Amino acid sequence: MYTFSSKLKTLSIVLILLGIFGIGYGFLTAPKNIEDVQKILDAESAHHGGGHHEAAKEAAHEMPKVLPAQQNQSVEKEVAHESAEVVMEAKDTIAVKPLDTVATDSAKVAVANLEHHDGEYAAPAEHHQTEAEAHAEHEDHLKHVLTQLQNKPWAALYVACIFIMLISLGALAFYAIQQVAQAGWSPVLFRVMQGITAYLPVGSVIFFVLLILAGMHYNHLFVWMAEGVTQKGHENYDKLVAAKSGYLNFPFWIIRAAIFLIGWNLYRYFSRKNCLAQDESSDNSFYKKNFKMSATFLVFFIVTESIMSWDWIMSVDPHWFSTLFGWYVFASFFVSGITTIAMVTLYLKSKGYLEFVNNSHIHDLAKFMFGISVFWTYLWFSQFMLIWYADIPEEVTYFWTRIELYNLPFFGAVVMNFVFPILILINSDFKRLTWVVVMAGIVILFGHYVDFFNMIMPGTVGDRWFIGIPEIGSLCFFIGLFILVVFTALTKVPLLAKRNPFIEESKHFHY
Numbered sequence: 001m002y003t004f005s006s007k008l009k010t011l012s013i014v015l016i017l018l019g020i021f022g023i024g025y026g027f028l029t030a031p032k033n034i035e036d037v038q039k040i041l042d043a044e045s046a047h048h049g050g051g052h053h054e055a056a057k058e059a060a061h062e063m064p065k066v067l068p069a070q071q072n073q074s075v076e077k078e079v080a081h082e083s084a085e086v087v088m089e090a091k092d093t094i095a096v097k098p099l100d101t102v103a104t105d106s107a108k109v110a111v112a113n114l115e116h117h118d119g120e121y122a123a124p125a126e127h128h129q130t131e132a133e134a135h136a137e138h139e140d141h142l143k144h145v146l147t148q149l150q151n152k153p154w155a156a157l158y159v160a161c162i163f164i165m166l167i168s169l170g171a172l173a174f175y176a177i178q179q180v181a182q183a184g185w186s187p188v189l190f191r192v193m194q195g196i197t198a199y200l201p202v203g204s205v206i207f208f209v210l211l212i213l214a215g216m217h218y219n220h221l222f223v224w225m226a227e228g229v230t231q232k233g234h235e236n237y238d239k240l241v242a243a244k245s246g247y248l249n250f251p252f253w254i255i256r257a258a259i260f261l262i263g264w265n266l267y268r269y270f271s272r273k274n275c276l277a278q279d280e281s282s283d284n285s286f287y288k289k290n291f292k293m294s295a296t297f298l299v300f301f302i303v304t305e306s307i308m309s310w311d312w313i314m315s316v317d318p319h320w321f322s323t324l325f326g327w328y329v330f331a332s333f334f335v336s337g338i339t340t341i342a343m344v345t346l347y348l349k350s351k352g353y354l355e356f357v358n359n360s361h362i363h364d365l366a367k368f369m370f371g372i373s374v375f376w377t378y379l380w381f382s383q384f385m386l387i388w389y390a391d392i393p394e395e396v397t398y399f400w401t402r403i404e405l406y407n408l409p410f411f412g413a414v415v416m417n418f419v420f421p422i423l424i425l426i427n428s429d430f431k432r433l434t435w436v437v438v439m440a441g442i443v444i445l446f447g448h449y450v451d452f453f454n455m456i457m458p459g460t461v462g463d464r465w466f467i468g469i470p471e472i473g474s475l476c477f478f479i480g481l482f483i484l485v486v487f488t489a490l491t492k493v494p495l496l497a498k499r500n501p502f503i504e505e506s507k508h509f510h511y
Helices: 008-029 034-047 052-063 086-091 091-096 107-112 132-180 189-199 199-215 240-244 250-280 285-312 325-350 358-392 393-405 407-425 432-460 469-490 501-508
Strands: none
Touching: 008 091, 008 132, 008 469, 034 132, 091 469, 132 189, 132 199, 132 250, 132 285, 132 432, 132 469, 189 250, 189 325, 189 358, 189 469, 199 250, 199 432, 250 285, 285 325, 325 358, 325 432, 325 501, 358 393, 358 407, 358 432, 393 407, 393 432, 407 432
């Protein structure tokens, strides 16, 4: 039986406490009104010698203005001008002139005068603003920044929460695949997989609470939840979101979330229960039950995982869609789950446990880490390349925003999730070296956290992003909670599934 070391338990508690402090700091320091925002912008202006504030004001014209009900919206409002059709065809129009920026007469004139020429755009026709128009525009900019900064601690919490929860789901999917495949190499790792999935119930409850809080308008993470967004004539009305309201509405959305989370946790509970019962059984009846249950779960999982990715991640940018997105999200958290299995296994091995796990088992886990990293890159490139070169405005703005505003994390994720793993893990001998697998695992896990950061932050905080105390605190909290729950679960049962039909083959597995 495994004993939870006092040092690791202390570390987990310290991380949780630091996380609570960081999360609390993020909420306490978030601006409460536009006066607070003005002070922040004035401080930034003073720090940058005045240039930053002017650049921020210019950015109000060039980048999406995110009002509570109109975050990251594209130019779908009809403009009464003959060149409107040309504007709608242009790549940058949607990215730089969202719905709320054309609400004033001055912005309508600016948009209507945009001209397409060889991929470049002529400067808008000169328009002389009145003092009242300039003041109103400045107020809009302050409201825009206020919404972004108020979203920041919520978004940081949301990214860390969903990422760590999906790691346990990735491990659960890998475990189910091993059951259905009747794999002979992996049964000695089943208890590790089950330990990691023990976090899923805890993470699911916290995540579900966050979804409910979003629906109660404690934050503006999801644009389509804004008041009046589906009501014609309302200032927040959005034609595209209104067309999707049959699917994107809070009651249906939260019911789907409950079904997904309950379904995943039910499989996790009963598969673990059957696996433990198999240890005391005189036949393979519980193993056969698990086989059938795992096959059913995988069908349920592949459908719900796709819908989950649309509901919880893609709907942050409700005007954008990708048919590859479900697979892309799956590849990201699936490789993270496999990597976590390898990391926990190596830790237990270092403490003298899992005596039947040998270098061949580690080698196979590292092969999966390598293979799914390549699969993720294939999906990343396919999604990016097809959308970027198709150059359809409502699609390409998704990548335009991330390349322009999130250049470092956007391309940094590719380096961490593809370039680094392929250079390190392509060598077969390196896959058997503990320090190499651990190093690669740390980079992969952080890289996929950044991947989730890239998917969620641009639609919630825009250009006001940076990895600060709220982001670090949220990550610390959920990592600490994950360690505490997982390693506590590992202490409750033997680390070897001794009556699995393939356990002897697994014990003597060599490659």
